[in-house]
Amino acid sequence: MLTVSLVLVFVIAVIVGTSIPLGRHIARVFEGRSTLLDPVLVPLERGVLRLAGVDAGRQHDWRAYARALLLSNLVMWLAGWAIVTLQHHLPLNPDGIGNMEPTLAFNTISSFATNTNLQHYAGETALSYFSQIFVVTFLQFVTAGTGIAASVALMRAVAGARSAVGNFYVDLARATVRILLPLALALATVLLWQGSPATLDGAATVVTLEGHTQIIARGPVAAMVAIKQLGTNGGGFFGANSTHPFENPTPLTTLLEIWAILAIPMAMVWTFGVLVKRRRLAVMVFAVMLALFVPLLALGLAAEAGRSPEPAGMSVGPVDAAMEGKEVRVGTALTALWSVSTTATSNGSVAGMHDSLTPLGGLAAMAGMWLNTIFGGVGVGFINMFVFIVVAVFVAGMMIGRTPELLGRKVEAREMKLASLALLWHPLAILVGTAAACYVWSATTGSGSALGWLRNPGPHGFSEMLYEFTSAAANNGSGFEGLGDNTPFWNISTALVMLGSRYVPIIVPLALAGSLSAKPAAPETAGTLAIDSATFGVTLWAVVVILGLLMFMPVAVLGPVAEHLAGG
Amino acid sequence: MRNELLIGVRFTAATMLVLGGLYHAVFWALGAVAFPFEAEGSLVRRPDGTLVGSLLLAQPFHADEYFHPRPSAVRHDAAASGGSQLAWSNPQLRAEVTARAIALRAREGPGWRAVPSDLVTASGSGLDPHISPEAARLQVPRVSGARGVEPSRVGRLVEAHIEPPFLGIFGGPRVNVLELNLALDQAFGPPRQDTAFGLRAGVRSSQPGA
Incomplete structure (x- = not known):
């Protein structure tokens, strides 16, 4: 256990270390400074903008920026929905997959358009290669880019941009073509080399050594998995996600995919430091995020990897179910690291089945999504942390009896209303959704068993419903996949939660930052609250834990805690 | 508004081609040339x-x-x-x-x-x-x-x-x-x-x- 912990400390140190230069690079791209890959990527970026007819010189205020964001996302949503519901008639469908049913398509496209990647289908049986390439991969790039663009706009507003926060399409093109694309090209090459397929041929039929027929689903996997991991998307090519050997063939790819989950979300904090010219503040924010991440990791690791084998009776010797839902090449320790990383950030890919995690391992995963602010989805996690900073500034200001100020600008009633709206949306979506599901389940004749929703009895069955809404609201996409979720109830309710939970936490903080930046900046004096101090860091950590977790105490007790105490 | 919508449509089409089609074409070609065994599913x-x-x-x-x-x-x-x-x-x-x-x-x-x-x-x-x-x-x-x-x-x-x-x-x-x-x-x-x-x-x- 000690060795395992030391190894993981080393792994995290490496990921943190690489996130620093990556964050600086992202800042360089958005400041318009030259970077190493410019000769290849700048023409591509210009080409995209020219094809789109974007006037790159035009700057927008936060309202116009948000409007372009929503409008572009709407077009992408419609295009994606049209393709999957017509995929049977489109090319690149060697396995003859049929059109997607409309409510499932509504859920699927809302899921990918919001960077959630919750999947109520299995890729190998429900999506053609055309859909995987032109809908899933495409949305995995642009929605991650949208998150990055939105947080860069927010950073510019915080840095003091008075009216103009940037041009959404220029930012989106930069985020996708100049940041995500080169990283995805590199990662996909390694994945392909390690054994992840890249073919447009249909499923292969083999005759096994014992003479059985086995049909092997495959496809353009390597390229998709790379952006799935880098863009905090998480939606797998196959139903089994990164437990599938084609998506994650070796321990090397396991490590690289974990790196890809964390790298950009971590880097965005350093980007903030550069763009706002407040390195110390970035260090403080990063430290707070790490101080939230490490306890969750310790909990997950202790629950999954530190478990002692238990006797099963029947004189067969000690039997240990630790490997249920896990893969030998990944092992328990990396499965735990993956499960906590993928839920703390809003990635949602899995390398072991979360439904089969221990109760406390599942709790660590859910807590990461409840907080939804540790590094966070590409960009968006940072936006959530920004809201927490505003609230912490307010709380600290009240405690010391001063007008709360953030970087010299007064935080007043309007800002606090917006911050409260952004913060309350998340628990509202999760708790109301779970309550509605519980009501439907218990109001159905025969105590809901007729619905066929729940794979597991007792508190864990409750956790399956809770996890689904948590994952939808955190735009995460992982699941307790035992839930029979391809029904109109789950398809429509979670789609609505995903849409609300994507755009409310993007638009409201933009309005908040816009409102702040419109105010005159007061000069900093000795009496100004030093928000880059360790004291404020501790305050911020406490505010995040109290506001972010306390509301979920009751459901945590009803689900994973009850399951654990019952000897699960 | 109509102009903005048009930009949204054109941007979607352009990025779909580059980040969907072109991106996958790179690995389809790389797989066929450099890693045929892996690309086909080992x-x-x-x-x-x-x-x-x-x-x-x-x-x-x-x-x-x-x-x-x-x-x-x-x-x-x-x-x-x-x-x-x-x-x-x-x-x-x-x-x-x-x-x-x-x-x-x-x-x-x-x-x-x-x-x-x-x-x-x-x-x-x-x-x-x-x-x-x-x-x-x-x-x-x-x-x-x-x-x-x-x-x-x-x-x-x-x-x-x-x-x-x-x-x-x-x-x-x-x-x-x-x-x-x-x-x-x-x-x-x-x-x-x-x-x-x-x-x-x-x-x-x-x-x-x-």
């Missing part, structure tokens, strides 16, 4: 050219002459991957694990103590191609007995197929079951069909000639 063939399986995916083995893979919640269906999704607290999981452990003991005979967890639990993908070295060693007496060869010879083959953890620490040591079984057939010849595919193993062969 498929291996018999000497006569027919496909026998993917080195990355488990396939079902029931005969005593072969090493067996981990249990699978999807019966090793490589077109419908997935795990059992059974919770740690679910009595059904306990029951299944215990039943597998008893069956394992009956099949492999005495002479070992602990049941390796990986051999009595369903993998996440249902297609885990590996087993732990302990799970492989445990099957040596049965396999060598069924093939009528010295256990030490089969044991040496197992040891030669243990892949160490990456960099010595990541991902645990493992044995690829299909590779090991292919090596078995190469070293000792394929099993006689009446025993391997016949009633004794309880398996119906769909293509006995293969």
Whole structure:
């Protein structure tokens, strides 16, 4: 256990270390400074903008920026929905997959358009290669880019941009073509080399050594998995996600995919430091995020990897179910690291089945999504942390009896209303959704068993419903996949939660930052609250834990805690 | 507004082409030129050219002459991957694990103590191609007995197929079951069909000639 912990400390140190230069690079791209890959990527970026007819010189205020964001996302949503519901008639469908049913398509496209990647289908049986390439991969790039663009706009507003926060399409093109694309090209090459397929041929039929027929689903996997991991998307090519050997063939790819989950979300904090010219503040924010991440990791690791084998009776010797839902090449320790990383950030890919995690391992995963602010989805996690900073500034200001100020600008009633709206949306979506599901389940004749929703009895069955809404609201996409979720109830309710939970936490903080930046900046004096101090860091950590977790105490007790105490 | 909508449509079309089509075309070409084996799914063939399986995916083995893979919640269906999704607290999981452990003991005979967890639990993908070295060693007496060869010879083959953890620490040591079984057939010849595919193993062969 000690060795395992030391190894993981080393792994995290490496990921943190690489996130620093990556964050600086992202800042360089958005400041318009030259970077190493410019000769290849700048023409591509210009080409995209020219094809789109974007006037790159035009700057927008936060309202116009948000409007372009929503409008572009709407077009992408419609295009994606049209393709999957017509995929049977489109090319690149060697396995003859049929059109997607409309409510499932509504859920699927809302899921990918919001960077959630919750999947109520299995890729190998429900999506053609055309859909995987032109809908899933495409949305995995642009929605991650949208998150990055939105947080860069927010950073510019915080840095003091008075009216103009940037041009959404220029930012989106930069985020996708100049940041995500080169990283995805590199990662996909390694994945392909390690054994992840890249073919447009249909499923292969083999005759096994014992003479059985086995049909092997495959496809353009390597390229998709790379952006799935880098863009905090998480939606797998196959139903089994990164437990599938084609998506994650070796321990090397396991490590690289974990790196890809964390790298950009971590880097965005350093980007903030550069763009706002407040390195110390970035260090403080990063430290707070790490101080939230490490306890969750310790909990997950202790629950999954530190478990002692238990006797099963029947004189067969000690039997240990630790490997249920896990893969030998990944092992328990990396499965735990993956499960906590993928839920703390809003990635949602899995390398072991979360439904089969221990109760406390599942709790660590859910807590990461409840907080939804540790590094966070590409960009968006940072936006959530920004809201927490505003609230912490307010709380600290009240405690010391001063007008709360953030970087010299007064935080007043309007800002606090917006911050409260952004913060309350998340628990509202999760708790109301779970309550509605519980009501439907218990109001159905025969105590809901007729619905066929729940794979597991007792508190864990409750956790399956809770996890689904948590994952939808955190735009995460992982699941307790035992839930029979391809029904109109789950398809429509979670789609609505995903849409609300994507755009409310993007638009409201933009309005908040816009409102702040419109105010005159007061000069900093000795009496100004030093928000880059360790004291404020501790305050911020406490505010995040109290506001972010306390509301979920009751459901945590009803689900994973009850399951654990019952000897699960 | 109409102009903005038009920009949205054109931007969507342009990025769909570049980030969807062009991006995938790069790896389709790279796969065809530089990594044809990996790109196609790591498929291996018999000497006569027919496909026998993917080195990355488990396939079902029931005969005593072969090493067996981990249990699978999807019966090793490589077109419908997935795990059992059974919770740690679910009595059904306990029951299944215990039943597998008893069956394992009956099949492999005495002479070992602990049941390796990986051999009595369903993998996440249902297609885990590996087993732990302990799970492989445990099957040596049965396999060598069924093939009528010295256990030490089969044991040496197992040891030669243990892949160490990456960099010595990541991902645990493992044995690829299909590779090991292919090596078995190469070293000792394929099993006689009446025993391997016949009633004794309880398996119906769909293509006995293969």
